[in-house]
Amino acid sequence: MDTFRSRMNLVDAFAFVVQVNSNYLKLKAGYLFPEIARRVQEFSQRQVNADLIRLGIGDVTEPLPLACRNAMKQAIDEMGTEVGFHGYGPEQGYSWLREAIAKSDYQKRGCEVSADEIFVSDGSKCDSSNILDILGDSNHIAVTDPVYPVYVDSNVMSGRTGIAGESGRYAGLSYLPINAENNFEASLPEKPLDLIYLCFPNNPTGATASKKQLANWVSYANKNDALILFDAAYEAFIQDESLPHSIYEIDGAKDCAIEFRSFSKNAGFTGTRCAFTVIPKNLKGKTSNGNLVDLWSLWNRRQSTKFNGVSYIVQRGAEAVYSKEGQIEVKALVSFYMENAAIIRSCLTKAGFTVYGGQNAPYVWIKVPDGMSSWDFFDFLLQKAYVVGTPGSGFGSSGEGYFRLSAFNNRVNVEKAMRQIASIS
């Protein structure tokens, strides 16, 4: 009787506990930014007078463009009237915003992208993770190393990987190293892959891809029936006019690529939230028995079911990015950050560092001095120059020996940080 009762208690205890998604337990518990915060806090407690300058975070610092603010204020006033009120909007985004995007971001650059191939969303971070919803789980997947961690973690969470090894790399994912030796250009994979994440201009390395490089990827993808997930969140920072802003500038890309874009970095929408994803109408995937299916239809179905659109107010703000005033303001914002990047590049070069990136991207990727690890260099800059950056190894094992500084800050802080680094080296 006792044994029976205790057995029942055990069953009871488990009966009321839900099962979790155990894939989440494979995640390396958000190591990078908490560890940075821990070291910064520890140092600040020892050195209370140290005035730290943060060049670590990938968030913008300058205010929202006036054109966007005015458009959003007007939209709020409309919402207060009976005729101007907007309830649920189209899940794909309002057609006036999709038209403005298609025209200004694509057709003007010679890309045949139409408004109905554009899905407006509240962020590229969520789109680039949610896209896995419509893709099978037996695909062979490749990311670069170093990499924007979202691509990797979303694959882990959805059960597409094994566990992480000692290097931090997950079993089941292919990693394509990018470093100074290969000019930050991943070589085409030897074994056939199905899904390839590419990000240009690159976070974290600041590297860009030429038309020829992208053409190689497009031809690889078309030959191997692979899909490229192209993250162009930083396209506005491209200064070199020969570089492509969109993968659709490459012939054949509409048959093998999805592109993610965001208003976060060009127009300062990180806290306002608006982005979009392009899924060409003719892009196909296959079912387990080999039938072809339109990815557009699947994504449309996914968004209609799980998403209710971006607020009318925010979409009016995003539309204003394409107005004459908006374009002038966004260009000025980008130029401001790129001047920061130029200051960082030239000061660090003068101080004897080897630097990459920062010419068509808001990130400068520094080679840390010989004999130091990325984390050693983090401590060195923190303790000696009071500058907080991001260790390259936090973005992947091939980022070891590198360090990221961001150009997202005000001029006073950037110049002060550079003076302090110059004084120690």
Ligand SMILES: *Cc1c(COP(=O)(O)O)cnc(C)c1O
């Ligand atoms: C900042 C960033 C984005 C933009 O994400 P949102 O969710 O739109 O703010 C996308 N990709 C990369 C690599 C980024 O650094």
